[in-house]
Amino acid sequence: AQSVTQLGSHVSVSEGALVLLRCNYSSSVPPYLFWYVQYPNQGLQLLLKYTSAATLVKGINGFEAEFKKSETSFHLTKPSAHMSDAAEYFCAVSLEYGNKLVFGAGTILRVKS
Amino acid sequence: DAGVTQSPTHLIKTRGQQVTLRCSPKSGHDTVSWYQQALGQGPQFIFQYYEEEERQRGNFPDRFSGHQFPNYSSELNVNALLLGDSALYLCASSRLEMNTEAFFGQGTRLTVV
Numbered sequence: 001a002q003s004v005t006q007l008g009s010h011v012s013v014s015e016g017a018l019v020l021l022r023c024n025y026s027s028s029v030p031p032y033l034f035w036y037v038q039y040p041n042q043g044l045q046l047l048l049k050y051t052s053a054a055t056l057v058k059g060i061n062g063f064e065a066e067f068k069k070s071e072t073s074f075h076l077t078k079p080s081a082h083m084s085d086a087a088e089y090f091c092a093v094s095l096e097y098g099n100k101l102v103f104g105a106g107t108i109l110r111v112k113s
Numbered sequence: 114d115a116g117v118t119q120s121p122t123h124l125i126k127t128r129g130q131q132v133t134l135r136c137s138p139k140s141g142h143d144t145v146s147w148y149q150q151a152l153g154q155g156p157q158f159i160f161q162y163y164e165e166e167e168r169q170r171g172n173f174p175d176r177f178s179g180h181q182f183p184n185y186s187s188e189l190n191v192n193a194l195l196l197g198d199s200a201l202y203l204c205a206s207s208r209l210e211m212n213t214e215a216f217f218g219q220g221t222r223l224t225v226v
Binding site for chain 1: 117144146148153154155156157158161169171203205207208209213214215216217218219220222
């Protein structure tokens with residue numbers, strides 16, 4: 001069975017600083033990996049996805065993530081944090097595209113001015 | 114394009130009652146998945162419907178049931194509500210054969226008292 005571990009339930013960065021949100025996965029087969037963002041009282045919005053095409057994936061709002069098979073990781077980064085990035089971020093894994101998503105517990109990102 | 118729409122946005126029910134939540138998928142999508150997101154946790158997969166059949170199911174009791182209609186819209190029914198069923202219920206749609214990623218609705222906040 002697949003699983004996702006997000007290290008750090010809360011991350012705080014200053015505006016303009018690097019954002020790094022960590023995600024490690026467990027999967028018996030090469031997975032599909034996703035990062036979603038959730039603003040308060042809202043649904044989930046897809047930031048980016050890995051589907052085995054390129055290991056470095058670029059998403060919306062300046063975010064990117066790198067798939068590292070040897071480390072079973074898919075960390076999310078953004079070079080310069082903006083106040084509008086404050087939200088909760090979820091990493092998710094799926095064995096087949098279109099199949100159920102298994103989510104991590106989420107990381108709340110706080111951006112300080 | 115209205116995206117994925119869910120109704121109602123909020124509701125309050127009493128223990129033991131039954132509830133029905135509704136979801137209209139994004140235009141062109143034929144697959145609907147339901148997730149439960151308890152406070153402070155990541156979404157948990159309940160089940161997925163495709164061609165009016167339950168295609169996959171997560172680890173939820175039989176009190177949770179669903180339906181998909183010919184127009185691809187879907188309902189989630191929960192019987193004999195427990196306090197622990199209080200959560201944000203998210204609907205996600207996709208187009209299975211086209212391998213599209215899941216698009217999420219805003220969710221229905223269910224409170225059981």
